[in-house]
Amino acid sequence: MDHDRAPLTAGDLGERALIERIAPRFGPPATGEVWSGDDTATLRAPGAELLFTTDLMVEDVDFKLSYSSGFDVGWKLIAANASDIAAMGGRPWRAVASIALRSETEVAFVEAFADGMAELSKELGLGLVGGDFSSGREISVSVAMLGIAPDEGPVLRSGARVGDVLCVTGALGGAAGGLLVLEEGIDGPGSGERGALMAASQRPRPRVNEGRVLAAHAHAMIDLSDGLAVDLGHMTEASGVGCEVDLDAVPLHEALGWLRDRRPQTDPLSLALTGGEDFELLLCLDGSELSEARARLGEQGTSLTRIGVVTEGPARIGNKDLDDWRAQGWEHLHNR
């Protein structure tokens, strides 16, 4: 009786059969390359500078199966890595994945995870060329990604100059707002807003095309993965500069008002500054280039907002020290 059959698990199938089941989603390999099925993948490197990064997501820390599908997890893992490549002005090129599963993890979850990785990879022109499985008591997944640096050279965090204007792409706080919606099960009229916030958290879109355009203008760039306060702190420290951020100028995700109506203790600005995972780009550029950069991003339908200036120091957001905000940002491992 089929309807009584227990779902097929990773342990039923085993490593090799699991690989055979998901590998076809990621092929065929590029011409002249070998992907999957040998000791390593083989790659025909372009004659450019390469970018190399990795991102790790652990069950119940970085995602929860109570509200994230396998597809969501796979998508977000690719997005987080691609966002790091975007922040250098590069484009995603090749990636490998490491996947630890519980033996009772359903094969359907693994397939959905692979589908999520494959769909965003296809959009980005990224080749998923290999991987490794192990088992564990919790699901943990990591991707290591190679990118191609822009012709202008990679945009580092350390290039901010005193007098530069500080800008962000898009709007902030949506991912943190979406996490609240998911964690607290917030609902009510306004399914468009609710869906937009959840999508910001679960299906972030890395700003790859935007990063490539901005590489021609930015002195320094970083992606907003840990929240504006933390990531701005990384940039000012790496560059040896300070900053002033105008709180009124920080672009807030348009659905945060909806969230505050349903959850009065919500502070949209605080979500924008300390929430993290928006995967927007923060950059410094010469003020004279702002209008051109803004026009070029506008062609892609993406806004570019001036939120402040680079100073000699100290680093301030509104009338507070950046560090006061930063203490509220997310950091792995730290006991609170």
Add this chain to the structure above:
Amino acid sequence: MDHDRAPLTAGDLGERALIERIAPRFGPPATGEVWSGDDTATLRAPGAELLFTTDLMVEDVDFKLSYSSGFDVGWKLIAANASDIAAMGGRPWRAVASIALRSETEVAFVEAFADGMAELSKELGLGLVGGDFSSGREISVSVAMLGIAPDEGPVLRSGARVGDVLCVTGALGGAAGGLLVLEEGIDGPGSGERGALMAASQRPRPRVNEGRVLAAHAHAMIDLSDGLAVDLGHMTEASGVGCEVDLDAVPLHEALGWLRDRRPQTDPLSLALTGGEDFELLLCLDGSELSEARARLGEQGTSLTRIGVVTEGPARIGNKDLDDWRAQGWEHLHNR
């Protein structure tokens, strides 16, 4: 009172301070490259074909803290990846690491883990250029590694030709024997043998120099990570050939006799065929090249042993089908 102080943990320190503490072990970066501290590392790719692989190790599945130090785990993680590169005839070039720690994991463990990675990386000329931390209920660590393919092109698994001789480097079964020593606490006179077996399990040496020499001779090559039976099966299947292996010719680790004296149920040949993690190389080459290949490996102090021949089929080891042996080999996730 210092001696009463609890050991410093990863949770006490937090992600950023942990990175600052271990990153110096892996620098300074190569000229013109950025390692660690930005969104991605930047790499100056050589004009060669690249190799790309990843390997994942999970606590209590792939290693146990009851007998493995942080140094052992870090060393072996690099070794397993480098062995995959070696099996293509390549040399390790750059790597990134993903590390999930329990918040109560001692900082001393993390430092030793980093030291183990750093020591073997230095020996191999490998640059560890970045990484990511998360937390979890168990320790899981993965490395993604880039290698440079040999001038002759990468040596695939799929190139074995009927009539080729089958060879292995070094001796087999030592890693599986070492695991028994560690798991069962086997001891007794003969500390040299005991130490040699434990080292084979805990501090394997990837055959990188050997692989580079053999790239000029081998039609097909694979590293022995899952045991001779399983890995030979991968090679014959990928090549569409069979094989005959002479059991008397399989080179056994010299300390396995010591182990059998202390543990009578030990079958050294079975450990060699199904044990895995020896990280020796298995290859096929034209018989006319054997003596030259053997002489060139001999200059490095490494033996090359002819264990059989490639046939049209079927794949046999001794007087049994390869699949009968293979069923005893290690596979992740599979419920037994």
